[in-house]
Amino acid sequence: MEQPLIRISVRRLVEFILQSGDIDNRMAGADKDAMLLGGKIHRKIQRQMGADYHAEVALKHVIGCRGFDLQIEGRADGIIDTPEGTVVDEIKGVFKELHLLAEPVEVHLAQAKCYAFMYAEQNGLDRIGVQMTYCNMETEELKRFQSVYGAKELKDWFFEVAGKYEKWARYEITWKEKRNASIKGVEFPFAYRDGQKDLVSSVYRTILRKKKLFIQAPTGVGKTMASVFPAVKAVGEGLGEKIFYLTAKTITRTVAQQAFETLKEQALRFKVITLTAKEKICFCEEANCNPDYCPYAKGHYDRVNDAVYELITTSDDMSREVIEEQARRWNVCPFEMGLDVSLWVDGVICDYNYVFDPNAHLKRFFGDGMSGEYLFLIDEAHNLVERGREMYSAALYKEDFLEIRRLVKQEDPKLAGRLDECNKQMLALKRECETYQVLDSVSHIYLKLMNLMAELERYLEECTEEEKRKKVLDLYFDVRMFLGIYDRLDENYLIYSELEDSGRFKVRLFCVNPAANLKEFLEKGNSAIFFSATLLPMHYYKELLSTEKDDYAIYALSPFEEEHRLLLLGTDVSTKYTRRSEDMYRRYAEYLKQVAETKKGNYIAFFPSYQFMEQVYVQFLSLTEDCGDIEYVMQSQYMSEEAREIFLENFEEEREKSLMGFCVMGGIFSEGIDLVEDKLIGAAIIGTGLPQVCRERELLKTYFDGKGYRGFDYAYLYPGMNKVLQSAGRVIRTDEDRGVILLLDERFGDVRYREIFPREWKTVWYCSLRNVKEQMHRFWEPEG
Template identity: 50%
Template sequence: MGVRVVKISVRNLVEFVLRSGNIDSRGGYRDADAMQKGSRIHRRIQRQMGPEYRAEVSLAVEMPVSCDGLDFCIIVEGRADGIIDTEEKVTIDEIKGIFMELEYLSEPFLVHKAQAMCYGYIYGKEKMLQQMVIQMTYCNLETEEIKRFQEEVSFDYLNQWFSELVQEYAKWAAWQLKWIETRNESIQGVEFPFPYRTGQRDLVVGVYKTILRKKKLYIEAPTGVGKTLSTVYPSVKAMGEGIAAKIFYLTAKTITRTVAEETFQILRDSGMRLKTVTLTAKEKICPLEKIQCNPDSCERAEGHFDRVNEAVFEMITREEEITREIISEYAQKHRVCPFEMALDVTLWADCIICDYNYAFAPNVQLKRFFQNEKKNDYIFLIDEAHNLVDRAREMYSAILFKDDFLAVKKIIKGKSKRLEKKLTVCNKDLVDLKKNWEERREEQGGTGYVILENINNFVVDLMNLVGECDLFLKNHLDFEEREFVLNFDFQLYYFLNIFELVTDKYVIYSNVEERDGKQRFFICLQCMNPADNLKGCLEKGISTVFFSATLLPIQYYKEQLAGLPEDYAIYAPSPFDVNKRSILIARDVSTKYTRRNQMEYERIVSYIFQSVRKRPGNYFVFFPSYAFLQSIYNLIEDDQMWQKAFWDMDIVIQGQSMSEEEKEAFLDGFQSGTRKIGFCVMGGIFSEGIDLKQNRLIGTVIVGTGLPMVCDERELFREYYDEKCGKGFEYAYLYNGMNKVLQSAGRVIRTTEDVGTILLLDERFMKQQYRELFPMEWYPYEIVTLNSVEGYLEKFWNKI
């Protein structure tokens, strides 16, 4: 065996070992160098420094270490922003772009200076220097004013300092080396834990080959194939062979994170040793009733960084399945923030189970894994991938409301003339943009959004405002409605961050929103296609697997989810017996908005009744909206005939804002032997990730095609994609709607033993453009009318 090696970047090393003190978010949402437009500022300063200035100098050093019975080597690597090497002296330059007013900066930040010192040590050792100058160059991102700090240091001092720094990290590196050896050895002996279902072996092989070839894979696999195990198992095997260093299991819903945890546990039961951590949103795991991340309000925030490394080390050396409960337990013991500690644990976990946001959203991304351009040995497993399109469009868009600028100005009045002045400037920009909107709206017929070609002047004024707002928050830690101003500061930051991403895949527009009877004017940076943004994140890993039961049409999802022509797509056949399910399409009913009347409602109720009366049991009925659901429910409740017809069936309604407890109670009511009808909304909490197996659910009625309501934003998408590819209706409405239909229908047949009916109520399902989106397992299906549906249902249930 060769010499064991652990690699770490200069930045990660100093930020990990040298952090100390409190958590304190009162000064704004940015840390000292957050939102740095690093590359632009760096390049400009570097160009100004003359011919003797060498920019972006790659440096690395190998440090032999003995720790915990192991001899190994730690390689510390990175790129120095600049080195000036003259006959007189050598200067190591570290550049940071910040929003802080430089007059308030009396000394460099410790972690910044430590980075420069690391580069100084590595360069000094390489060139056998005795002395050198460590230089910190700070640049204000608004004014581009520069302030420098210099300190001459000896190599002997840097040598001792750097050795102590590396030795502090050595116990972590030694643990990691030992753990990886244990983990990989255990994985080699793990076989697939169950007999392969139909198509499952091909799926497992496809995922493994995709990882080997460092490509992306798009999997459309119906319920029952075992998608989670079929993607996790080959990824774990690749990790055991040294192909991958970390797995990110990304999903949109809590229920699917639970499924992932259970899947890893199944492999542990087969002998696998693997450390998984599940991340929970801060508002759900914070022990306080109201989140206040500062030492005055939270005892755990005080000195958090002095204690957290000890807490993390104890956890990773003792636990393998690190759940929300485990994190809360250790956080309480060590008096640290559970959310921040969980993020730290991700550095040492083999698999991170979390929401999409942690990998993709600009504001909550796990920056410790994605902050540099280097490709890493990461595998991304993206569950329920159909959800990522809309989620990504949302996370890469930003909005600002004019009213908020005036509200903040009122709150801070008399506290800062400078901030008031900059708020006034931005508000004036918005007044001009609103006048433009009103004029152009009249030209367009009095309604709708107005597309903006250029908002550069407004953005410049925003940049001036955001620095002043940040400084104000740092200097004013306690005033009425401070939280509103803090949130406003974040919105400014986010808007400017997103503006940096704007390309031809964006539309900038203005419009008004109706709220509390008032019109609120806003500017929006709307992401129309998130592919480029997602691609930048996914390129930090070696392979990505997208999987879902509903990923049709596959080309649409490949286009929106950063697919390349050479990437793969797999359609896995359903393992279920088509004779155990009945799919019926009603051709004599419509849910079109123009057809919604008493006669159509009566017809829909009649279909629901026919569907549920032939076989006693539990059924779901999915509606396109709460309003539609309520109309049908009221008809049944208010009409004596329908009351009598449904007398022995318990109709329960999905609430509009259900807690986890209410959701569980709703589902617990659907047991074998009960007769319940659940009235739910397509695209809601009960249309995905719900497993009511066997007799707990024996049928579903889908009312309508699931198309989103016509609104300005949807029409914006329609117009954009009509121009791009002539498929505006499909991109804005059809694909989104049919996905909801397919997910809702997928609640019925969950296992090979399940039996059930799926009734589609809308004549539009007969159209070619809808039928082209039917999955293979929907064939064959039957066309029915209200007069014939009873016969088809009777025939099916008699056969069963």
């Protein structure tokens, strides 16, 4: 019988087994060889090496273990035929000055030695050369370290490293057997709601065919379980190895955790971790990851593998509390340990940026050359458009170069000189720019930034003043991000300069359509399911989240009876800037007063901005000061997590009066909150949610007009209506819920807005201040 096969890349093997020492964020460029910039240098060096140099040679070696085979694989950068014999070449791009490099980095040399063993073994060689080629990214100067190894010496070393991995591979095999056996007995945990079974089937079929699926599913369909359940079943049948459940907000992560816990009630063995942000899980007052400040950073890599192995072999519970307890016991960083644990679990619940952000993604899964049988479940997928734009855009400010130049001028003239060169480039652009300017290229700035990176890296390694170092490090990361994004520039980008109202001058690489960048990471897995209650219009989201033309899409029908919802459209109010006045604010306040008076209950009014909300709030207070039947609570601009919880607790309390919540559309209370039954019986949506006119919105409008799309819709209408639909979705959450939704802006009557209404909004009643109370009375009357 064929044995099960465990595969691991050479790079992951050596980094995993040979990691040691401290976590130290003072080493700014510790991960520089993995930067996007390195690929070009690799290819350039490979092309220059002549006919005897064979680039990107695929190699693998299979070790037979008891009960399974371990396959170690990768690509050697180069195999060179020389008169003296064969040499394996490993290329690394660095910003460090090469004279400071006395010997190869241990894990770099280990990679090369693995390839040397594999090549020697395959070709029956007694001896083989190893060459480490370091290339300075700025000057393209090369430094090589060469050595020769006997085949037996390499074999002994290789088997010692691989032997340390055997217990991990054995754990993986035995765990998967237990997990898959348990999945066979798992059934859908609830009675199927209308349309839910079709959703489950569609998700499973999409995974089976390795495709992408877009799901527009109204609140109440049960999207989370309808995607988690078939994905778990697919893992059990070998159609995927790991589920990534991706969210934009903390609150939706809780819903995903609950879905997995519900399935575990059927004896499912499935390890799931929710990744918590470093700032939240850090044991120290400040997340300063260096061994002089943090005791958990000191020697972390010497202990973390043992901590992880003990945890995964003794528990299925990977909750935050368990991770923290284990990290304290082993004296390691809880954040970094959590990332290491994610390698060994079956499901990872995390923010989008762990997968898609080129600066923050999990390099263990999505780094250069990494891929796997991943299944992506992308919750609240409408958020990914704006988040994607931000992740793949970058900006630099002229003033930042000047500030750091002043900071280092006396002690480091060389770095100050490089900063001055960049500042002069920016100054030349600033002189050409009155307010903003679309640019064809910034290649001249790119070259100066490459020169600057080497000096910044040198400075950061030498600097001992913590405050000064922090400021320089911030610029280092900004420049690194800019260089990384520069290498992505294509037709999906606009480059522009802008003189901001504050007087600061920036150059921005603006990703207008993130689909191609997202594709790069989605292709590292098998299948992706995008789902949301507000994925309308579907063509807009498909255009900006995927480059494929044959993606699947389904529109799930609402399971709730239409009679449970009253949808009113106010025709005598508007949030247009030209119509804003004290009288208009008072009209809105009057609407809210009438809503709260018609039936005692909890309501939320969603506003286009804090300023607009405060104006209406003042009018509302003056209208209701003499009537004691309405209580109110208002969202503030900077709320802590505790303050948010207190705000929501207001809607959980039993009360004798109506409660009116004042919130901002698109904010923390317009998505993801679940106030069921009579905890929320109405929402007033004040305005169409259109983003404020600004530079980037106008650039988006012009860009999409130029592509033949309706630019206004792409830049303003669709993002605005998404906020409206999200806010309205707070009202009807279960079969028992009844509620009113008021769309309070005359523009909602326009056909361009109406065509984005979801299918379940079939019946819309027009109203004004004169008759709104009467219409709501008729709706609530059956209840008495």
